[in-house]
Amino acid sequence: MPSLFKRSLLPKLRSFPLTADAVTILSGAAEYRRCLLEKIAQATRRIYIVALYLQQDEAGQEVLDALHAAKLARPQLDVVVVVDWLRAQRGLIGAGKQPGNSAWYQEMTRTHASEVPVYGVPVQTRELFGVLHLKGFVIDDCVIYSGASLNNVYLHKFDKYRYDRYHLLQNSDLADSMQHLVQHGLVASKAVHRLDLPNPPTTRSLRNDIGDLRSRLKHASYDITSGTTANDGLSVSPLLGVGKNNPLSRVICELIASAKFQLTICTPYFNLPLQVTREINRALARGVKIDIIVGDKTANDFYIPPSEPFKVIAALPYLYEISLRRFAKRHQRNIDSGQLNLHLWRDGDNTYHLKGMWIDDRYTLLTGNNLNPRAFRLDLENALLIDDPKQQLREARSKELAEIFEHTRRVERYLELETLPDYPAGVAKFLKRVSRVRIERLLYRIL
Template structure:
């Protein structure tokens, strides 16, 4: 009876979502990081009236410089073009984890603003969005680049590996959707709920406020942001046409989390999940178990530990973050051991992605050929409770995007191997000595559980 009630509530939740009709031919599935970069540059050049970029970070490196130069060239060619870039407040003012900090991304934004010296009303504006008082307790994980009436959506940020500036790449999903109502809802959300808030400040100014000085504002901003949603003139889900629903979530039991959980109860035949960090929230684990018990097919595509962006080769400097890929593999081994019966009977397929020294950053959910979720949400406890996340839910009742979606999944599977047994995975005794020592210490003081909640 309890499950029946949950199923009923899940169906009701989806029925209550508001959707936007979408033309099939105006949805493109991009296949690679290089294609993603090409589309960014092309869309910058084509933009006539607005560019709004939202990402975790916009890195000071060769790829970042190329994109920023393209933005400035577009601005010089069309001074009325509105360009606003939103990144995480904390991340922009520090270096990468484990690396010595020289000058920050925010310092670079300031240098570029001073170098181009545009009139104040024509400046390209970089904004820092503080989702919590400390980075570890929440970051800006909202995604989406708006160019006029086009949304380019990916979990990727702007840097050398995400855009494959050189040989290495970080693999993500990339989708281009032309839809004025969708693009307007994205921009309106940013303008009304983020840029208008006093906790959000320009990063490209030398006199940036100190975080400690805006902490009360940040606390209030987080609470306000957690109560907001994308607003647009939409309609209920129609079983006769392709439709989109933009979603946003921050904090426990937010609408995005509820939608993802509700989608799991819609599976008729098969659920497919991509996640870079194998660390599902309890509610997702429970739904996976329920689906397996009810005879459904599940495919999970996860990165090999060496394809994790925190992975450190043995010859490089070891940091605490270097242990994370091993912690995720430990989770995966426990999961596959628990559900080994379903692996053996063919119901559960787990694929490990690995392609040389490249890394894996994919996330998303496919429900049969009926629903597709585009999201930057890592489907982990951190995404569920701490970070600001968003998504686009695609309702495809007639399977009009089925061929493109299956093509995307086939591409994702290219560099994967199927786990046949939990013993295919390494365990603690196989790990480098420094990793073993740290994981044992985590286990002794129960710190592994805290780490899993935060990272």
């Protein structure tokens, strides 16, 4: 495929061949939870769980109990859990001082006859400047890929859910590649330690090892030597990225640049990096029809109702809405013509966490990447790029998009989106203050 980029990555990607029946798209968080627990119970060789966090709540307990049960039933089973080092050792934002999930991991190891190691990966010495944002579970030869972490709302354990995408890919080469990165690129590092054992080292004592790990990750990639560069059939390419101008960010921009007639983008936090905005503008100039699906501010996972006490974190959904309004205002002519469609997702009190892209009738990007400056520069991210030149997944792809669009409304004019005078007093006061001291741009880069 021709590319506008001087050092194009997209045509050179190696990939693993797929069959259409090896790809399954689940339709919701509750089905995802049932499937995950079923796969864990049936595992015979390996279970590799990689998530931002495994939360101490009912759904998290269900998952960790299932892992221990599987290990106890089949001691030869290779079970590994990997979470973010810093996130696991703090409580929930705004919930006061808490011991964090690591104390729970230690209790579970102490009280169970089976052993399920939980490793903490420190991508940075401070959570604000980078976290483990890898996605994908490997269970035998099945890769379960979703942007969801593991807790009640992501797994729809009770009445509320956080909407994401949920894919199963049955492919031994892909599963081997993803396990290899976790085993040799993460767990083997001196910076990575078990959180389920007492007295883990302090982050300060690991500073040099963390720097070394991050440096190596900037040059790391999935092992795809058994893959092929032929792009004449259905295939999948695993992608990795951390830091400025990383391969994943570059491929995302190239995918947008490759769009000829249709581009669909999902992101929960509308705060696009400059390079993504630039490629979207170029795509509009080429005549590409673009749909962007974002969460309504009330469907943002940081949203706090105005009736509750103000917390700084509650300003984030409003910052994203301000960004969306500016974008809509600049592109009102494209919105009027129907070439650009901005969709707000909302379903009651539930929240929205979808990420990814659909390019023409060919490419589908599965990722945890939020398509924001933080994801492009700070966090350790990954993705699976499905290439479908013969449109073998067209029906399943259309069904997934239809389900996503079900709870959306189109923004007809930028004036529909609220502004500072419409916001709760605490939010408006805070946003005025950060704008006055000119740190708003910094917030957009790290949040």
